[in-house]
Amino acid sequence: xxxxxxxxxxxxxxxxxxxxxxxxxxxxxxxxxxxxxxxxxxxxxxxxxxxxxxxxxxxxxxxxxxxxxxxxxxxxxxxxxxxxxxxxxxxxxxxxxxxxxxxxxxxxxxxxxxxxxxxxxxxxxxxxxxxxxxxxxxxxxxxxxxxxxxxxxxxxxxxxxxxxxxxxxxxxxxxxxxxxxxxxxxxxxxxxxxxxxxxxxxxxxxxxxxxxxxxxxxxxxxxxxxxxxxxxxxxxxxxxxxxxxxxxxxxxxxxxxxxxxxxxxxxxxxxxxxxxxxxxxxxxxxxxxxxxxxxxxxxxxxxxxxxxxxxxxxxxxxxxxxxxxxxxxxxxxxxxxxxxxxxxxxxxxxxxxxxxxxxxxxxxxxxxxxxxxxxxxxxxxxxxxxxxxxxxxx
Numbered sequence: 284x285x286x287x288x289x290x291x292x293x294x295x296x297x298x299x300x301x302x303x304x305x306x307x308x309x310x311x312x313x314x315x316x317x318x319x320x321x322x323x324x325x326x327x328x329x330x331x332x333x334x335x336x337x338x339x340x341x342x343x344x345x346x347x348x349x350x351x352x353x354x355x356x357x358x359x360x361x362x363x364x365x366x367x368x369x370x371x372x373x374x375x376x377x378x379x380x381x382x383x384x385x386x387x388x389x390x391x392x393x394x395x396x397x398x399x400x401x402x403x404x405x406x407x408x409x410x411x412x413x414x415x416x417x418x419x420x421x422x423x424x425x426x427x428x429x430x431x432x433x434x435x436x437x438x439x440x441x442x443x444x445x446x447x448x449x450x451x452x453x454x455x456x457x458x459x460x461x462x463x464x465x466x467x468x469x470x471x472x473x474x475x476x477x478x479x480x481x482x483x484x485x486x487x488x489x490x491x492x493x494x495x496x497x498x499x500x501x502x503x504x505x506x507x508x509x510x511x512x513x514x515x516x517x518x519x520x521x522x523x524x525x526x527x528x529x530x531x532x533x534x535x536x537x538x539x540x541x542x543x544x545x546x547x548x549x550x551x552x553x554x555x556x557x558x559x560x561x562x563x564x565x566x567x568x569x570x571x572x573x574x575x576x577x578x579x580x581x582x583x584x585x586x587x588x589x590x591x592x593x594x595x596x597x598x599x600x601x602x603x604x605x606x607x608x609x610x611x612x613x614x615x616x617x618x619x620x621x622x623x624x625x626x627x628x629x630x631x632x633x634x635x636x637x638x639x640x641x642x643x644x645x646x647x648x649x650x651x652x653x654x655x656x657x658x659x660x661x662x663x664x665x666x667x668x669x670x671x672x673x674x675x676x677x
Contacts, residue, residue, distance in 0.1 A: 292329025311384030507562025547596030
């Protein structure tokens with residue numbers, strides 16, 4: 284069959300879609316980059332917010348004349364919301380349903396930076412989060428499997444992903460031990476997708492200063508208000524978070540620190556929202572993903588009476604995004620005139636787009652095929668589309 288896979292949500296989902304695509308191709312199916320000519324549309328769902336649920340359902344509607352399959356986090360939490368030919372919780376169910384084909388092939392579907400899931404599940408049970416119910420208890424991919432899969436990727440950049448990857452452990456090794464081995468043994472730069480702030484230890488300096496470590500850390504904050512953070516059930520204090528960022532920047536001054544922020548958490552006051560914005564500005568993040576609190580049935584936060592009105596959440600989101608964009612511009616403009624190694628991924632109308640180790644998106648005109656090429660580039664002005672203009676260093 285000819286199959287198109289649509290992926291919503293996090294990098295763990297992207298990894299699972301890539302893995303499923305490879306398995307389907309091995310089973311004799313053809314994986315394409317556009318849905319129009321496909322026989323089957325597979326939707327890998329996300330359920331982190333009610334908006335994610337809605338988007339997952341919306342991906343089904345345009346393709347009702349085709350065979351439609353949904354799988355992933357959405358069906359694990361609420362399978363009844365989906366109307367499809369197959370509603371599956373696990374990729375293995377999809378493979379069994381589609382069976383064997385002939386002449387398997389994957390067209391130019393995925394980007395060159397390769398995702399590698401090393402861990403699944405979360406047991407933090409933050410009061411707003413449905414993911415522990417969707418993903419279950421923490422489990423780690425064995426070290427030998429991680430290394431075998433990483434070598435098989437033959438990638439210029441590997442992005443380590445999972446649900447709570449700092450929780451990875453195997454055979455007496457922790458996450459930072461794994462990072463050190465991968466950086467030393469693999470001929471690829473290594474990027475950490477997202478990590479909690481309370482799992483850092485004394486080994487981080489050796490990791491952060493390694494020449495193949497991507498100088499970018501996405502460290503989850505969620506709120507810059509002490510009171511809100513406590514009600515969220517987060518396991519750290521704001522002072523500890525801020526001190527951690529200072530220590531990291533002492534080791535790598537130009538590192539990109541990015542984060543997540545939830546606005547409109549139940550009971551959040553105007554003063555607490557302002558406190559949160561002030562904390563963001565004081566830390567100075569390179570990028571902030573801003574989310575409006577989404578009520579998820581079955582979580583403690585959903586039962587709280589003091590739900591913030593939607594109009595207030597919209598306003599607070601707008602204010603947070605404006606501050607986030609200001610900080611993003613400040614970080615990016617700090618690299619104008621500098622050189623950085625860029626991994627180019629895809630091209631559009633003669634313009635190649637790639638990513639630096641510190642998570643800047645760069646665009647550069649070239650008649651050459653630069654896909655999967657690591658090239659030293661001099662960084663120019665920041666464009667309105669949020670990318671940095673680049674030119675090859677002679």
